[in-house]
Amino acid sequence: MKQTEQAAHLADVLALFREHGELSRTAVMERTGLSRSTVNQRLATLVERGLLVPTSGGASTGGRPSTVFAVNLDGPVLLTADIGASGLIAAACDLRGTPLRRETIEVDVWDGPAAVLSLVVAAFERLVSDGRVVGIGIGVPGPVEFAAGRVRNPPIMTGWDGFDIAGFLQGSFPDAPVVIENDANARARAEAHHHGADDLISLKLGTGIGSGLVFNGQTIRGAVGAAGDVGHTRAVADGVDTSPLPCRCGNSGCVEAYAGGWALVRDLSEADPSIRHVADVTAGVLRGDMRATQAVRQAGRILGEAVADLVNILNPRMIVISGQLGECGEVLMSGLRERVYLRTHPLATRELVIRTSDLGDRAGIMGLALTTADQVFSRERLDRVPSPVRLEEAEA
Structure with a gap:
């Protein structure tokens, strides 16, 4: 089987778990149309990468109970920062977008990107001292050219136009892909998922x-x-x-x-x-x-x-x-x-x-986690995702 086809299957299977939580092998086969052997191979790969974990056995259909798998909520971490005009929320989230730990920090977006992002980096380092980073999502209150990962012509963000946010963050997190998103788009992603x-x-x-x-x-x-x-x-x-x-x-x-x-x-x-x-x-x-x-x-x-x-x-x-x-x-x-x-x-x-909204101020960080996971674990990129790296390993 071609590597691109394998990556597509891995991405599709992981997406099911990110959406639904726990699934049995049989449920994965039914939802994807993949053969039992292919599903077994993909599940084994995702478990090996630390993205899924086996849980308790599922309901039996006559033979031995079917093993149930779930997203590994204790392993890989997505870091997100929802930046507003006067404050930001930084969070460490699991692969389903649920915030695990968070901090709220007063900022002034007019201080410029270097000053604000330095606070983001410091918050991230506090949030993931014992976590493993697989992706970073940054939300900003201005237009974002998504493919380029740059803010474009923001009406209120002096000095942010065209600034390389990803490059700045990768100085501290070199192995983590960085996704830049408009803050309202991130909230829309979270609300759509929630409802x-x-x-x-x-x-x-x-x-x-x-x-x-x-x-x-x-x-x-x-x-x-x-x-x-x-x-x-x-x-x-x-x-x-x-x-x-x-x-x-x-x-x-x-x-x-x-x-x-x-x-x-x-x-x-x-x-x-x-x-x-x-x-x-x-x-x-x-x-x-x-x-x-x-x-x-x-x-x-x-x-x-x-x-x-x-x-x-x-x-x-x-x-x-x-x-x-x-x-x-x-x-x-x-x-x-x-x-x-x-x-x-x-x-x-x-x-x-x-x-x-009944998500409150969680909507931004949750939407950023979901959007970042969509990109990091896409068909095109999943094969390039390294095994999750702990912060202390990245700094070594």
């Missing part, structure tokens, strides 16, 4: 507005990573288009200039200078402040107008809202739903679910 949804839009509402698209089970990035940037489409709602407000992207009249977290801080701080961050806006809504509540509800309507266009064009089954503004709950969601259902064709919304 079992093949057609989904994920909106991250924080300082800015990020959107990730998963359709037919695949992340939609576009030619250069700019797909689905709903925050920089033109805002359309009552009273917002008479004199377009400037957006931090350099354009004017963008949805983000009215409904982004930074825009809400701008507007609300005029009357209350103590409002300096998006968290202050959310806190105001949760304690019943009328001005904050009205502003967030209107932001939901403005965002809903833009999302309605995506619904008409793409026909998702689910829209998931996350980020700090998502914590405002129905104050935000009522306005968003109002405009989506008002502006879309009834057929497009007949089975549509619009909800807030």
Whole structure:
């Protein structure tokens, strides 16, 4: 059998376990159509590489119990860092995307990539002192040219454009492949996996507005990573288009200039200078402040107008809202739903679910782990993946 065919079988079998957890030999044969001997060979290889482990015997069909296998949750580790404008979450995750250990660190993305990534490296070294690294995933709040692994023309990340993030990290983790992904795309990947949804839009509402698209089970990035940037489409709602407000992207009249977290801080701080961050806006809504509540509800309507266009064009089954503004709950969601259902064709919304995320801030790190595993254990790359290396071995 050709090596490429062997790698394809290995990747397909491992993907089944990453998706379903535990499976017997018989279940693998049924799901892949591979022969018993081929399945036995592939399972043996994956066990030898430390990616699968045999567990207790499965139900018998008349003979001896069938051995059950599962992803090795105590071995290989995926390192992820979900970088935001003012903070990051670094985590060590298992091969199914579940965070094992994590750290939250305050950062300022405007300090530049070297300063922020140095904090990421330090966090990773603390997180994997006893782990084995097979891949690294980095999420950033800007457009990412996925194939090149570079941030491209980010509106808020001064100094990050074209920076070699992978090269910087591989100075400390030379054997670990590095995947760079837009933070909203990572969240979309996690939400799609969590809900079992093949057609989904994920909106991250924080300082800015990020959107990730998963359709037919695949992340939609576009030619250069700019797909689905709903925050920089033109805002359309009552009273917002008479004199377009400037957006931090350099354009004017963008949805983000009215409904982004930074825009809400701008507007609300005029009357209350103590409002300096998006968290202050959310806190105001949760304690019943009328001005904050009205502003967030209107932001939901403005965002809903833009999302309605995506619904008409793409026909998702689910829209998931996350980020700090998502914590405002129905104050935000009522306005968003109002405009989506008002502006879309009834057929497009007949089975549509619009909800807030129940993954919380885990969505980013989980999505990065899943996306990194998709790449590291793909048909094209699985044969090139080295046996998992412990951090202390990499430093020797």
